[in-house]
Amino acid sequence: MTSLILGQTLAFTADPFATDLTDAVVHHRHGAVAVEDGRIVATGPADRLRADYPGAKVTDHGQNLILPGFVDAHVHYPQTAIIASWGKRLIDWLNTYTFPEEARFGDPAYAGEIANRYLDLALAHGTTSACSFATIHPASVDAVFEAAATRDMAIWAGKTCMDRNAPDTLRDTAQSAYDDSAALLSKWHGAGRARYVITPRFAPTSTPDQLSALGALWSENPDCMMQTHLSEQTDEIAWVRDLFPDARDYLDTYETHGLLGERGLYGHSIHLTDREKDRLSDVGAAVIHCPTSNTFIGSGLFDMGMTARMRVGLATDTGGGSSFSMLRTMAAAYEVAQLRGTALHPAQLLYLATEGSARALMADDIGRLTPGAMADLVVLDLASTDAIAQRQAQADDLWEAVFPTIMMGDDRAVAQTYVAGRPMKSGLSRSG
Known part of the structure; x- marks a missing residue:
């Protein structure tokens, strides 16, 4: 059965140390990751993937950010x-x-x-x-x-x-x-x-x-x-x-x-x-x-x-x-x-x-949000604490929203962790 994991998604298409950011990153504010048999089969806008996989089980993480684990x-x-x-x-x-x-x-x-x-x-x-x-x-x-x-x-x-x-x-x-x-x-x-x-x-x-x-x-x-x-x-x-x-x-x-x-x-x-x-x-x-x-x-x-x-x-x-x-x-x-x-x-x-x-590690099936990779994912709450939330509320773009979590975040920022498409933290997602 196909599962759809919804939220903001961020994927790298190139090395940001070697490539301009506009060419290195794909961000969907309302994105989705489609998973079958533990692997990613598609990523993209949530509306499109909902249409492509009408019978999928959906887990919606709202505005939380989905990244490779x-x-x-x-x-x-x-x-x-x-x-x-x-x-x-x-x-x-x-x-x-x-x-x-x-x-x-x-x-x-x-x-x-x-x-x-x-x-x-x-x-x-x-x-x-x-x-x-x-x-x-x-x-x-x-x-x-x-x-x-x-x-x-x-x-x-x-x-x-x-x-x-x-x-x-x-x-x-x-x-x-x-x-x-x-x-x-x-x-x-x-x-x-x-x-x-x-x-x-x-x-x-x-x-x-x-x-x-x-x-x-x-x-x-x-x-x-x-x-x-x-x-x-x-x-x-x-x-x-x-x-x-x-x-x-x-x-x-x-x-x-x-x-x-x-x-x-x-x-x-x-x-x-x-x-x-x-x-x-x-x-x-x-x-x-x-x-x-x-x-x-x-x-x-x-x-x-x-x-x-x-x-x-x-x-x-x-x-x-x-x-x-x-x-x-x-x-x-x-x-x-x-x-x-x-x-x-x-x-x-x-x-x-x-x-x-x-x-x-010379591993091409982890660390990537791309079809064919294992569905090992981390979902970040970008407003996990009061201190982070008040700074994130002032953000003008994705990077200003993410950076406070990088600098001040801890395990409270991890809304969910998936291994091969399986959620490893209980009680932190809503399904529909």
Whole structure:
């Protein structure tokens, strides 16, 4: 049966970082999305789609704004319970909070509890897909993929591999990292909406042998993504220099071991050298901007100028990031760009949180409001609080109406979240 979801609709037809807004966006003030079997089959003016699908079930969201569901391109779901832990620098933060919490994921029941908690929080904030690090425990990977499957969510995830500079309870070996990752990849990659991601945590916690083993696994499975961290903090970069004295720079520690490629996702990427930017651009890799994390842990200010050279995704970086909300993440991205002299347009922020992150993941069926894409949607109430409503009431155009929600919105602004056309929040829509 066809379903019609009505409201204002906003879709991207081009990259707003590369194209004039008039050519990059289609907005229908009275729009509709037609859904069949979990996929979008048509979008356009509501009157036209009502006529085209006369027997459809209709859900009317009034003047709320329908967008593609948010895509969070870099998270650590096992850090859900320690989000917003008081201020340490990166290495201290890992040792004080992250590693003790991740050690608990040897218990499959606990892993399942947190995986379900994380996905419920993500959906409440309008996030319909995420790319997550797990822990070294294979059960932590099973947990998040199993939890996602019950919700029909598209999830990218992988076993986090570490064989040095971590507690004994969180170390594997070069061989076990390869073997565990290969087995999990075989089990999950392409199973429903699950996609496996080869996952060395970062160069300091992997020996050269482990990096090479994971590079070999990637070469054997080139359709997989690979995710890691790159140049997050200056003291981290100095540590990498000490650990890899023969490397030209941080990125070279990955490239030398077969971990640089088009399907690579390099989280943070704040303090890059010109050579590193050139190499990332040359191979077509993606960098992932984690603005709330970068400010919360004091890492630095990401350079949005890289959007002209490579794919850029946007991410909360739960739990180094201080919010589950992609709205808050967009607001932080705006603030960081301002500090670097660039005022990001609301369209660019929404693009980063939807199609931009989907492009980073090389996924063409999410992050888009277009026929053929999965009907993963977020519906935003543009007057969700008194503070937002009084500003939105003064808006002269769509962007003035949307921007207050980007800057001040939270889960209260999410009127509904749809996954494969199925509403995931109850009691917030009216049908007719």
